Amino acid sequence: GQNIDQPTEMTATEGAIVQINCTYQTSGFNGLFWYQQHAGEAPTFLSYNVLDGLEEKGRFSSFLSRSKGYSYLLLKELQMKDSASYLCAVGQNFVFGPGTRLSVLP
Amino acid sequence: GAVVSQHPSRVICKSGTSVKIECRSLDFQATTMFWYRQFPKQSLMLMATSNEGSKATYEQGVEKDKFLINHASLTLSTLTVTSAHPEDSSFYICSARPLDRLAGTDTQYFGPGTRLTVL
Numbered sequence: 001g002q003n004i005d006q007p008t009e010m011t012a013t014e015g016a017i018v019q020i021n022c023t024y025q026t027s028g029f030n031g032l033f034w035y036q037q038h039a040g041e042a043p044t045f046l047s048y049n050v051l052d053g054l055e056e057k058g059r060f061s062s063f064l065s066r067s068k069g070y071s072y073l074l075l076k077e078l079q080m081k082d083s084a085s086y087l088c089a090v091g092q093n094f095v096f097g098p099g100t101r102l103s104v105l106p
Numbered sequence: 107g108a109v110v111s112q113h114p115s116r117v118i119c120k121s122g123t124s125v126k127i128e129c130r131s132l133d134f135q136a137t138t139m140f141w142y143r144q145f146p147k148q149s150l151m152l153m154a155t156s157n158e159g160s161k162a163t164y165e166q167g168v169e170k171d172k173f174l175i176n177h178a179s180l181t182l183s184t185l186t187v188t189s190a191h192p193e194d195s196s197f198y199i200c201s202a203r204p205l206d207r208l209a210g211t212d213t214q215y216f217g218p219g220t221r222l223t224v225l
Contacts (some may be wrong), residue, residue, distance in 0.1 A: 027223075033213070033214075035216075040197075040221075041218070041219070042216040042217060042218050042219045043140065043150070043199075043216050044197050044216070045213060048213060075176075084147075087150065088147060092149075094140060094201070094214055095147060095152060096142075096149045096151075096152070097149045098148075099148075099149040099150045
């Protein structure tokens, strides 16, 4: 089976940096995905990690440690539009974590 | 590329009726499509996985006779909510995994979702 955990809510200030953690336990691992979801909309793909280390993509970076069952999503230079839920997903059948609702304040 | 559409985007129906939701991959072929349900302020819950030409695999607790899935082609999957009740009101999202994808990646592409309201 799979077990995925994320903080429920986070708050940060515009222009700041925020790190959203995801811990997981899974019987088979073929990569970890991060998605962004605005209220009432479908998730949009942010990043994919299959090897240990940091993947950087503009203001967003994602880190993976397979031995620790741990990943984080790092958001830099926060903007108001980054207020959304951030979901990590693992497993062949894409089991999603509970999601982290990020609120960016002015 | 990699666009997935869903139809309808929003549907309101009476209790006891059936509702069909279509999920189409517009510019790629999908070996596998997934159906999720999302209640307000909750994460996506996987309902079932469907492979073209075979029966869907349902997650524990999801009634296969209530949520009928048909994956008739590599670009179309349908979810039919039979005898819908108010507790079935939710946001239903499909996703599709491309047939032709880079080795080692399993990215899914999501449809825009269908908001079902059962009165």
